[in-house]
Amino acid sequence: MQNKVVVVVGATGGIGSALVPKLAESGARLVLVARDRDKLTELAHSLEDDYDIEAIAVPTDITQYAQVEAMVKEAIGKFGQIDILVNTAGAGVMKQFNRIEPEDLERMLDLNLKGNFYTSQLVANAMKDRKVGHICNVIGILGQHPMAMASAYCASKFGAVGFSKCMADEVRRFGIKVTLFYFGGIDSPFWDQVSLKVDRSKMLTTASAANAIMFALTADPQAVPMEINIQPESHLFI
């Protein structure tokens, strides 16, 4: 991982915040992406101070194609290349199907599907000439299994799985690996905005998610961890 350039989208979130110190510790150079400029800048400074690595904050709303283009351009301008992309930005709307408003559906599709698509596509295009790269898309188990109250979220996540698998088939010939992560519930700020009653003490930790991502990123060069599925032992809803 030494000197690899890693773009972490959702760097300030629960999973992102657990992942970036591990990447920094391994000597990676970091491009930190989310919308909140202040949080990102603080994170970049603390990583540079604590780990003696280079980290830049690139505030970006990934639902806006032009902003994702500008982010990729800035990353390449600063570091000359992108080796790894970790897409871990997202949000959840959990409501009965008949109560989903058009704006709920649009929000899910814009962020979890289109934002993830734009980022994957533009970074893959930046990787392909070097014939090396790794794209990690954090999907969640609701990209594989349906659940009551999750129709809009599942629509976005099943879509993200669909395009990611097509992308994986296409970018393999450019030496780009694609790994999809199907985590079960993770205790993170994601759940602060979700109205479902859940027992957060039974969930996975953000550290478990970060460890799984590091496992994929440090696999043997000839090995492609295509899909990683980790569930909490008990997924009790209260």
Ligand SMILES: NC(=O)c1ccc[n+]([C@@H]2O[C@H](COP(=O)([O-])OP(=O)(O)OC[C@H]3O[C@@H](n4cnc5c(N)ncnc54)[C@H](OP(=O)(O)O)[C@@H]3O)[C@@H](O)[C@H]2O)c1
């Ligand atoms: N937590 C779980 O139980 C769980 C389980 C399986 C899968 N997942 C998936 O894992 C991913 C991350 O989850 P998490 O638990 O880490 O969530 P989180 O703590 O809520 O963090 C979300 C991150 O995404 C960023 N973000 C949100 N909207 C954005 C936008 N439009 N453009 C750029 N960045 C944006 C947020 O920063 P800003 O608000 O500053 O933009 C934040 O850094 C999501 O895709 C989620 O669906 C979560």
